[in-house]
Amino acid sequence: MTNVLILGGTGWLSGWVARRWLEAGASVTCLARGARPAPEGAELVVADRAEPYPYAAVAEREWDEIVDISSRAEHVAAAVQALGPRTKHWTYVSTISVYADATAVGADESAPLAEPAEPGDEYDYSREKVAAEASVRSAVGDRAAIVRAGLIVGPGDPTDRFGYWVSRFALAGEEPALVPAARGLMAQVIDVDDLAAYIVAVGRGRWSGTANATGDPMPFTEFVELARRAAGHSGELVTADPEWLAAHEVDHWMGPRSLPLWLPADMPGHSTRTNAVYRSTGGTLRPVTETLARTLDDERARGLDRERQSGLSRADELALIAELSG
Structure with a gap:
């Protein structure tokens, strides 16, 4: 054994x-x-x-x-x-x-x-x-x-980053949701279960080397749209420029009062690392849509309107949307 x-x-x-x-x-x-x-x-x-x-x-x-x-x-x-x-x-x-x-x-x-x-x-x-x-x-x-x-995501994520988007769209429903202007920005994630399976595989094979264990890069706007579809959101997307968000103390990436996974424009390489070694040594990647669905089930179980480690509260988001729209 x-x-x-x-x-x-x-x-x-x-x-x-x-x-x-x-x-x-x-x-x-x-x-x-x-x-x-x-x-x-x-x-x-x-x-x-x-x-x-x-x-x-x-x-x-x-x-x-x-x-x-x-x-x-x-x-x-x-x-x-x-x-x-x-x-x-x-x-x-x-x-x-x-x-x-x-x-x-x-x-x-x-x-x-x-x-x-x-x-x-x-x-x-x-x-x-x-x-x-x-x-x-x-x-x-x-x-x-x-x-x-890479950014580890999926059910049970204690950082609340990835799950913010699918849970927020589900909570918003037919109401508006706030998104950052993110043309040219990327997102790159790996499901926790895929990563765990890879860690076991390299251990069983006693593989020696270094691998970027992460998913395929995708445009941040595409990720947001996939999260929106998974949640069935039908409300308006209200887009805010980075400068406006910074002036209103909305942070990048993670933490309270942030828009998670959104990166500054001066970090174009962060979410574009090659995963060729990971794939060639047996790493697999499930579709992001599957991870979003699993994550939404987990978010619903934990409470869509709960206090989060990362992301805007719904009240803060609606206040920002009202100011943008006013």
Whole structure:
């Protein structure tokens, strides 16, 4: 039986990975703080990676595969030092945000990376991931897969980004909805289930290398239209220019009072990374329409009018529409 250790395994992506490994017949151990249960059938080892010696309970065991998704470089460095010699293969889930240049369209895995984080630096997600990748390569070498995930989407997404659009159109119904002027801008996502399946596949095959695990780029306006159709929205689309939105404190990409997935015009390369390596090493992509449908079911279950981590409240959106229309 394949013995798999997941550093995490109780969160969103890591939980999907744990379940996928269990479905593949593996013996799965999740090392986590214990705030949430491990998936049914997995062993939970409670440990806090911020505390001294968190790997004591698993460091004497032999592993076929270890998966880590941490964005804390110091945690990753400590893990590969403690556990690297005990595993046949290591999969580190990184991010396409590691790249230094967001202007180059269609760049591949050889594109320059951001400067790695140094101990004591203020936390920076992309730089932490760059430093973590370096630790994995140094300690595990040709036994490692670096999976640079794109924007992960689908049911249960705790960031509320992708789901904002399909849920907002469903909530708006026959009423107007606000969209940004986004000519020339792109969107690029990957379903959490497709990503989890790929992480398991590279682990089972002990593939070594680096892959941008992300979907095919599509125009942002096309994505919005697909979300609108999935939700059955029949109201007016009210378009606002970026300058007007900025003046009214509406942010790009994510967070409260934002229009999620919408990028600044000076980042044309961010959502256009090539996924050729991902596809050539077995990665698959379901249609975005399928992910939108699954996400809408999840959004309805969670409440279309709930308070969100990302996006405008419906009240704020209607106030902005009234000002634009007035």
